[in-house]
Amino acid sequence: MNPMLFAVLPLLAGTAHAASTVDLSVKGLITPMACTPLLSSGGRVDFGKISRNDLNEEVGTRLPLKSLTLTVSCNAPGRFALRMRDNRDGTAHVNSEIFYGLGLDTSGNKIGVYSVSVDPKQTVVDDMSVVYGTESTTGGVAWRTANLNPIDIGSRSLLGFTNLVGSVAGPSAIRSLTSTLTLEATLNARKNLDLSVETLMDGSATLEVVYL
Amino acid sequence: MGMKPALLALALLQAANAWGADECQLHLSEPRVDFGLMNRTLALTPATERSLGERRLGLTLNCPNPTDMSLFYRAMAADLERFAFTPRGSYSLQVSDALLDGQGVELGLLAGSGQPPVQTATSLRWRPEHGIVPLRAGVVARGRSLSVQIQISAWASEAASQVNDAVTWDTQGVFDAINAGRSRELRLQARFAPAACTPSLSGGGTVDFGKLSVMDLNMDKETALPARPLIVSVACDAPSAFTLRLGDNRLGSATGPADDTLFGLGLDARQNRIGRYRLMFDPTRTTADSWPQLYRTDSATGTSAWSSASALPLAIGASRYLGFSTSAGSTSGPVPIKQLSATASLEAVIAPLGSLDLGSEVQLDGAATLELHYP
Numbered sequence: 233m234n235p236m237l238f239a240v241l242p243l244l245a246g247t248a249h250a251a252s253t254v255d256l257s258v259k260g261l262i263t264p265m266a267c268t269p270l271l272s273s274g275g276r277v278d279f280g281k282i283s284r285n286d287l288n289e290e291v292g293t294r295l296p297l298k299s300l301t302l303t304v305s306c307n308a309p310g311r312f313a314l315r316m317r318d319n320r321d322g323t324a325h326v327n328s329e330i331f332y333g334l335g336l337d338t339s340g341n342k343i344g345v346y347s348v349s350v351d352p353k354q355t356v357v358d359d360m361s362v363v364y365g366t367e368s369t370t371g372g373v374a375w376r377t378a379n380l381n382p383i384d385i386g387s388r389s390l391l392g393f394t395n396l397v398g399s400v401a402g403p404s405a406i407r408s409l410t411s412t413l414t415l416e417a418t419l420n421a422r423k424n425l426d427l428s429v430e431t432l433m434d435g436s437a438t439l440e441v442v443y444l
Numbered sequence: 445m446g447m448k449p450a451l452l453a454l455a456l457l458q459a460a461n462a463w464g465a466d467e468c469q470l471h472l473s474e475p476r477v478d479f480g481l482m483n484r485t486l487a488l489t490p491a492t493e494r495s496l497g498e499r500r501l502g503l504t505l506n507c508p509n510p511t512d513m514s515l516f517y518r519a520m521a522a523d524l525e526r527f528a529f530t531p532r533g534s535y536s537l538q539v540s541d542a543l544l545d546g547q548g549v550e551l552g553l554l555a556g557s558g559q560p561p562v563q564t565a566t567s568l569r570w571r572p573e574h575g576i577v578p579l580r581a582g583v584v585a586r587g588r589s590l591s592v593q594i595q596i597s598a599w600a601s602e603a604a605s606q607v608n609d610a611v612t613w614d615t616q617g618v619f620d621a622i623n624a625g626r627s628r629e630l631r632l633q634a635r636f637a638p639a640a641c642t643p644s645l646s647g648g649g650t651v652d653f654g655k656l657s658v659m660d661l662n663m664d665k666e667t668a669l670p671a672r673p674l675i676v677s678v679a680c681d682a683p684s685a686f687t688l689r690l691g692d693n694r695l696g697s698a699t700g701p702a703d704d705t706l707f708g709l710g711l712d713a714r715q716n717r718i719g720r721y722r723l724m725f726d727p728t729r730t731t732a733d734s735w736p737q738l739y740r741t742d743s744a745t746g747t748s749a750w751s752s753a754s755a756l757p758l759a760i761g762a763s764r765y766l767g768f769s770t771s772a773g774s775t776s777g778p779v780p781i782k783q784l785s786a787t788a789s790l791e792a793v794i795a796p797l798g799s800l801d802l803g804s805e806v807q808l809d810g811a812a813t814l815e816l817h818y819p
Contacts, residue, residue: 256651256814257811258808258812259809261654261655261656261806262658262800262805263656263657265657268659443655444655
């Protein structure tokens with residue numbers, strides 16, 4: 233009879249301790265891969281002094297395009313993507329992940345926005361003959377078809393490069409990348425700004441390498 | 445129609461057999477009394493006990509000849525007034541509407557067979573270890589047919605609500621017509637519903653820090669990763685008091701001080717500890733039903749000795765049960781909540797890279813189980 237008794241007791245004990253539960257898992261990967269992004273001129277873009285008379289009263293004013301050289305050097309070929317975080321978040325007068333803010337004037341008005349685009353045709357990667365651009369809005373789960381169109385760097389999307397045209401597999405493994413970035417700034421309409429004093433354009437963003 | 449006389453004859457025959465020459469019949473209108481399924485979440489206010497409801501049944505005793513109709517009820521007593529319904533509950537019997545040979549009579553409560561009644565009434569509490577007997581003008585009356593109504597009331601102690609799973613209470617007693625030589629069993633049943641609250645986590649319970657480059661982690665000191673929000677939700681069928689506890693499934697792999705609010709991120713290929721994390725609950729980022737503000741309280745047992753309710757953040761652990769109150773400074777424990785949403789903050793720290801084996805990629809592998817308990 234004893235074995236039967238033992239068979240019953242654990243069952244009772246199990247019932248008494250059960251509770252509703254849900255599991256948590258914390259994941260991540262420390263990778264030996266290390267890529268260093270570098271921008272020309274220390275990443276500084278200066279439009280100099282702009283006269284208020286050169287600003288449109290009713291509509292935004294486009295400033296001349298500025299170019300920057302980006303290099304990304306890795307310790308080994310690896311898959312990565314680019315993303316840019318706005319350090320002046322909330323100061324862009326257009327709410328979009330590709331527009332970054334230029335700060336506020338003394339009256340708290342939004343001075344303007346800028347975007348930064350990457351042109352695959354002006355991008356050199358290792359020994360690739362042609363470089364194609366691709367994007368992911370799903371954090372790297374799905375990638376759009378690779379092509380030669382310029383891409384505005386986003387704060388939530390991922391931007392990557394591949395040597396395979398039409399590929400939806402995302403970025404290729406890259407060791408070294410050099411590209412020319414084009415920065416386009418647009419100031420708010422003059423009627424929306426307080427230009428009674430000198431107003432500093434104060435955009436700041438951080439370009440991130442996201443390891444895939 | 446042609447069959448009817450034959451059926452009647454058969455019925456008479458049966459009756460004659462059953463009654464016999466001098467045998468009595470004891471009958472219960474319901475031999476099983478079910479108090480139904482109790483939902484624990486209905487207990488909104490703390491009380492020492494709660495009613496499980498009332499049920500009525502009829503008892504009849506019929507004898508061919510005038511007989512002493514004394515009836516005893518044999519069941520385990522809970523106290524002087526009530527019978528035991530498992531150690532966590534009780535029930536009482538109230539007997540009334542006595543008819544002896546078709547006439548209304550009073551009832552006497554007997555401490556023992558053949559003794560004079562200790563109490564006389566038309567409706568009386570049938571106490572444990574006692575019997576009842578019909579009375580006419582205060583004197584024990586014999587008869588052929590007795591019928592009484594019995595109201596059964598049952599209660600559960602508050603301790604009954606501490607059970608996390610479906611439970612069935614089952615007990616029995618015996619009505620014994622001692623002079624008629626007949627007895628009938630009564631079974632009482634009550635069931636308790638299982639857990640009524642379900643916890644869930646945002647993102648399917650997965651917090652993924654993605655790939656972390658060695659370039660972004662410190663070589664000679666720890667690196668705190670940016671905190672990640674984790675939304676902890678609890679949905680209940682009805683407002684329920686509950687607590688939460690987080691148990692580490694990677695026990696022993698956490699870096700830092702021994703503290704059960706610090707959870708491990710697993711081990712690398714050479715069994716080095718990768719890091720740790722904690723999950724901070726912030727009452728100011730926690731909402732429940734329509735309460736304007738919540739305060740957290742905790743207890744080592746999950747049932748008593750509750751900490752003074754506070755709005756300060758608290759890391760959840762394995763050794764203390766975390767609950768929510770609606771009044772600051774309260775020490776009475778969690779309040780009943782139907783829907784809770786807490787934006788907790790998961791804070792991870794990676795060990796100095798110098799202490800890890802970086803010969804290959806190192807997988808962060810934290811795993812924990814959030815448990816929901818009822819105090």
